Structures are given as C-alpha cells and as structure tokens.
Amino acid sequence: MGFEIRKDRGPQGRKKLERERAEYFRLMESGYSSQAACRIVGVNRRTGKRWRNGTNPTSGRPGAPPVTEAPRPSLLSGRYLNESDRIHIADRLREGASLRTIAAELGRSPSTISREVRRNRTEGARNDWHYRPHAAQARANQRRARPKPGKLVANPELRGIVQSWLEMKWSPEQILDEGGVVLFEGLPQSWC
Structure with missing residues (x-):
C-alpha cells in the first residue's frame, strides 16, 4: 500500500480529510469492505458511512453527494460474460x-x-x-434469475410422493440414486 495515515490530524480547514476520502473510495472500488477501507485510511467507520451515503452529522448542512456505485463485476465474472x-x-x-x-x-x-x-x-x-x-x-x-423454484415446490404431486417415502423412513439417498433420478418407475421423466 502506498497510503500512510497522516501524523498531524488537527483541523485542516475546507479540505478536511480530502486525501483520506479519495483513498477510501479507491480502496472500495478495488474490492475492500467499508470497514477495512476505513481501518486502512485511519478514519472512523461512521465517517466512511457518511462519505458513502452522502450525509453529514450536522443537520444544517447537506453532506457530500452520495456515491453512485458503478456496477461491480459479478462474482461469477470468471465464468460468465459481464x-x-x-x-x-x-x-x-x-x-x-x-x-x-x-x-x-x-x-x-x-x-x-x-x-x-x-x-x-x-x-x-x-x-x-x-x-x-x-x-x-x-x-x-x-x-440467471435466482432463486429458481425447486422441482418439489413446482410439482405438488411429486412432492407428495417424496414426502410419503420420507414418512416411510426412506433416506434421501434411497429416494435418489447416484445420478439424481427418482427411483420410481411410474414417474414422468419431466419430474426427474
């Protein structure tokens, strides 16, 4: 890290914590959590929250405008196109x-x-x-919308059959074979 917490933390006038704020947002953009960015920059967690949300502790003055977050890369970005x-x-x-x-x-x-x-x-x-x-x-x-409804939620008849097997003390492994196919000959293939 190239950022060092300033030794002199006294009053700084109009440009108060400008360098710290810029570094805070740079860290946030690079993926740090707000708490971690505040710790690295050397400011209170609430200060970071005010910077992020655009509020000021004094009721008379508006704070800085809130940060509009750029869309972050998806957690799935290595697998899916963004x-x-x-x-x-x-x-x-x-x-x-x-x-x-x-x-x-x-x-x-x-x-x-x-x-x-x-x-x-x-x-x-x-x-x-x-x-x-x-x-x-x-x-x-x-x-890719989540959560998707499960097969048992979408099909009450299948849910009833599986529930009856569970009530007969069958384990899930007994109901499903290793390939995930329900072990019941009479079920339609679309259920499995």
Whole structure:
C-alpha cells in the first residue's frame, strides 16, 4: 500500500480529510469492505458511512453527494460474460473483427463468443442482425434469475410422493440414486 495515515490530524480547514476520502473510495472500488477501507485510511467507520451515503452529522448542512456505485463485476465474472465484455463484443463486431479475434482479446473460447452472439442478436428488416450489449445483459440477468423454484415446490404431486417415502423412513439417498433420478418407475421423466 502506498497510503500512510497522516501524523498531524488537527483541523485542516475546507479540505478536511480530502486525501483520506479519495483513498477510501479507491480502496472500495478495488474490492475492500467499508470497514477495512476505513481501518486502512485511519478514519472512523461512521465517517466512511457518511462519505458513502452522502450525509453529514450536522443537520444544517447537506453532506457530500452520495456515491453512485458503478456496477461491480459479478462474482461469477470468471465464468460468465459481464456487461463490459458484451460492450467490447458489440464494439469489435461493428469494427468488423472476427469472433476468434474477439475471443482472444477477452481471454475466452471462440465458441463462447459465437454462442453469445447467436443467442443475443436481434434480427433486422433486411435479413441482417445487430448485437445489442445492454439488451443481451438484461436477457442474461433474466435467465440467471435466482432463486429458481425447486422441482418439489413446482410439482405438488411429486412432492407428495417424496414426502410419503420420507414418512416411510426412506433416506434421501434411497429416494435418489447416484445420478439424481427418482427411483420410481411410474414417474414422468419431466419430474426427474
């Protein structure tokens, strides 16, 4: 870390804690929690909260404007494409770059880029298509919506059958074989 807590913590006038505030937000952007960033910068946890939310302890004066957080990279960003990846794809497609070139730039498989473009392109009027990154991100978020209802919640008949087996003291391992298939011949395949 290149930041050192100032030794002289006396009154600083209008620019009070400006350097600390800037470092606090830099740490927050790099993934530190508010509490950890406050500890590193050397300010109280409540001060960090006021900086983040834009409030001031004195009721007469408004605080600094609240921080509008930029969308943080998803925790799944190593596996799934995020919005910045999709914007990069759209820009490079407009420039005429090949899917393999785009894949190499993003460090992804060419099949991932091909599948993304095919899945999220919009057909035009003259049999042409366009890739719209924000619409693609919205569709991806909708497809990945959690929590998804479980099979037992969605199908009351299946839930009743499994419940009856549990009441007969069957273990979940006895109800499900190792492949996760319900051990009952008469159940429709869509239930399993």
